[in-house]
Amino acid sequence: MLLHKTPIFVHWLYPNLIWKQSSKEKVIYLTFDDGPIPEVTQWVLKTLDEFKAKATFFCVGENIHKHPDIFKEVIKRGHSVGNHTCHHLNGWKTDATEYLKDFLKCEEELQEFDRGGRLFRPPYGKITARQIRQLSSREIIMWDVLSGDFSKKLSPETVLKKSLQYSKPGSIIVFHDSLKAFKNLQYALPRYLDHFQSKGFTFKPL
Numbered sequence: 522m523l524l525h526k527t528p529i530f531v532h533w534l535y536p537n538l539i540w541k542q543s544s545k546e547k548v549i550y551l552t553f554d555d556g557p558i559p560e561v562t563q564w565v566l567k568t569l570d571e572f573k574a575k576a577t578f579f580c581v582g583e584n585i586h587k588h589p590d591i592f593k594e595v596i597k598r599g600h601s602v603g604n605h606t607c608h609h610l611n612g613w614k615t616d617a618t619e620y621l622k623d624f625l626k627c628e629e630e631l632q633e634f635d636r637g638g639r640l641f642r643p644p645y646g647k648i649t650a651r652q653i654r655q656l657s658s659r660e661i662i663m664w665d666v667l668s669g670d671f672s673k674k675l676s677p678e679t680v681l682k683k684s685l686q687y688s689k690p691g692s693i694i695v696f697h698d699s700l701k702a703f704k705n706l707q708y709a710l711p712r713y714l715d716h717f718q719s720k721g722f723t724f725k726p727l
C-alpha cells in the first residue's frame with residue numbers, strides 16, 4: 522500500500538534529512554521529480570505560472586543532458602533545481618561508491634548551468650546511512666506528502682483527494698514530471714493549486 526503521509530517516527534529515525542518546513546506560514550513546497558521531460562515539464566511550468574507558484578525540480582542527470590532547453594526554462598522561470606542522481610538509482614540496491622559517482626555525474630550536469638551544490642533527493646526516498654554521510658554537505662530533501670501521481674493503481678481523483686487531505690502549512694509534497702504520472706498530474710495539480718491558493722496559501726521553492 523502506498524503511504525501518502527510519511528509517518529512521524531520516520532522523521533525521528535532520520536533527523537538529518539528534511540521532511541517538512543516551518544508551519545508558521547501558509548506555504549507549501551511543491552516538488553517535481555524525474556524530469557525534465559518535454560511535454561510534461563512544459564505543461565507543469567505553464568500550470569505553475571497560472572497560479573504564480575514556484576516549485577523545486579529534482580532532476581535526473583541524464584534527462585538534463587537530453588533536454589537542456591527545458592531545463593533552462595525551469596531555471597529561467599525562477600524555480601529551484603536539485604540533484605536526483607544521474608540514472609535514478611535506488612540507494613538500497615547500489616553500493617555507496619557507485620551511488621556517489623552517479624550523484625556527482627548529475628552534479629556535473631547541474632554545474633553546466635551554474636546550479637547544484639545544494640539540494641538532493643534520493644530516488645524512491647531510499648538512501649543508506651553511509652550514503653547520507655557521504656552527502657552530508659547537501660540538504661537532503663524528503664517529503665511529508667506523497668501525491669502518488671505515478672501509481673497506475675490510483676485514480677486521478679484519489680491522487681487529488683489524498684494530496685489535499687494530508688497537506689498542511691510547511692508541507693513538502695512530491696509530484697512527478699514524468700510520462701507515467703502525467704494523466705494523474707493533469708487532473709490533480711491545477712485543482713490542488715486552486716484549492717490551496719483560495720485558502721490563502723503560497724507556493725515557494727526550497
Ligand SMILES: [Zn+2]
Pocket residue numbers: 554555605609643644645
Ligand atoms: Zn524519482
